Amino acid sequence: MVTDLAAAYARCRELHREHGRTYYLATRLLPAWKRRHVHALYGFTRYADEIVDRTESRPPAERAALLNQWSERFLAGLRGEPVDDELLPAVLHTIAVFDLDLEDFEKFLRSMTMDITVTEYRTYDDLLDYMEGSAAVIGTMMLPILGSSDPAAAREPARQLGFAFQLTNFIRDVAEDLERGRIYLPQEHLDEYGVTRRTLQKGVTTPAARELIKAEVAIAKRHYAAAAPGIPLLEPASQACMRTAFQLYGGILAEIEAAGYDVFARRATVPNRRRAAVAVRSLLTRPGTPIRLAA
Numbered sequence: 001m002v003t004d005l006a007a008a009y010a011r012c013r014e015l016h017r018e019h020g021r022t023y024y025l026a027t028r029l030l031p032a033w034k035r036r037h038v039h040a041l042y043g044f045t046r047y048a049d050e051i052v053d054r055t056e057s058r059p060p061a062e063r064a065a066l067l068n069q070w071s072e073r074f075l076a077g078l079r080g081e082p083v084d085d086e087l088l089p090a091v092l093h094t095i096a097v098f099d100l101d102l103e104d105f106e107k108f109l110r111s112m113t114m115d116i117t118v119t120e121y122r123t124y125d126d127l128l129d130y131m132e133g134s135a136a137v138i139g140t141m142m143l144p145i146l147g148s149s150d151p152a153a154a155r156e157p158a159r160q161l162g163f164a165f166q167l168t169n170f171i172r173d174v175a176e177d178l179e180r181g182r183i184y185l186p187q188e189h190l191d192e193y194g195v196t197r198r199t200l201q202k203g204v205t206t207p208a209a210r211e212l213i214k215a216e217v218a219i220a221k222r223h224y225a226a227a228a229p230g231i232p233l234l235e236p237a238s239q240a241c242m243r244t245a246f247q248l249y250g251g252i253l254a255e256i257e258a259a260g261y262d263v264f265a266r267r268a269t270v271p272n273r274r275r276a277a278v279a280v281r282s283l284l285t286r287p288g289t290p291i292r293l294a295a
Contacts, residue, residue, distance in 0.1 A: 008090035009036045012043025015087070019046055022252075025275060026245035029283060031237050037097065037145045040090040044105075045138060047087060048112045053180065063116050071109050078102065098144040105141075107133035115182070120197075124186045124219075128163070135166035146242065147235035157230025161246070164223035168249050171216050171256060174263045175203060185216060205262040213261040217253050221293065224250055228291050236287035243282035243291055248275060250293040 016024045016039045027038050051067045058066075070085075077083040077092040094100070111133030121127040139158030148154040170177070170184040177184060178201050190196065193212040200209065224246070231242050248270055255268040270278075278294075 005089050005093060008085075008087050008093075009040060011087045012036070012039040012090050015039075015046045016042040022248045022270070022275075023245055025279060026241045026248065029241040029244055029279060034145055034238070036090070037094045038142065040087070040094040041138070041141055041145075043087045044091040045108065048109065049115075052112055052115045060116050064113065067109070067112060067116070074105070074109075094145075100141055100144060104137035107137050109133075119182045120187060121184065122187045124188065127184065127186050131163055131166055135162035136160075138162045138165075146238040148230075148233050149235070150233050154230045154233040157227045157233070160223050161227035161230065161242075164220055164227055165245075165249050167216070167220040167223060168252050171213060171220060172252055172263060172268050174200060174213075176267075185212065189215065203264040205260075205264050210261040213256065213263055217256060217261070220253060221250075224293055231291050232288045239287050240279075240282040240285070243285060244279050246291060247278045247282070247294055251275075251278070254294070 013036065016027070020042055023042065027035055030038065048067065048070070051070060052063065073083055073085050074088055074091070077085075077088050078095070083089060083092065095102070095105075111130050114130055114133075118130070121130065136159040139160070139162035140155060143151060143154060143158045174183070174185065178197075183197060183200070189212060193215065194208045195206070195212045199206060205213075227246070231239060231246060234242060251270040251274065252268050255270060256263060259265065259268065
């Protein structure tokens, strides 16, 4: 039986609320009619990520087959065929409503496929190639939903914000990713600071590891700086949402800095009180006001 559209949107919202607390909070600041479409995109990306990350006990070929089967259902839906899936009807509806670029979805699925067999990246350029599909395209998928006074000018900042958010996650989750057998810090950066993968796997923050994480934080901040000019270009009704997301994800970097760049002792999170304050401040900020990471 084909999943009801409303039920599919509800399922996407559940996934977003459960797994994307920071972004979910920001999304609540959007006009109600936009929220479900953001939930749909989150649900799509999260579900694919779940296929990759929650089936690790299975051989890579089997995991790839599962992802391919789900991708085929998605492609069938794009061709107009009925789709029996708990969330894809919402994704397909959102794509149709906003005429989203299907190439973005192809790039995303390619990066998810890479995660099944690729466990490290030699250079930062190699990592950027992966993040083009896993992060930058999320920004360009979102842009038509958020709306912009100048979509062409806002496109590159949207890509950069995708990079910034994902790098923040990679830095915060070094220990968690290593447990899954992956590392998203480029080997050339480890080599530069004299840090080995084995040292990181011990969960010990050595002086060299601190310098490495400090350098990665600086790289992420450069992506935030490149993303900042795009937020004032968004539709006024969308700016509070993205200001909140920008500051809360950036706040994770601030927490890492405050911890002396130790990403092993605890998972860096922004306290709830500060999260609420950021949301209120974003709502009170005049649309079009420039943005930068809070000091």
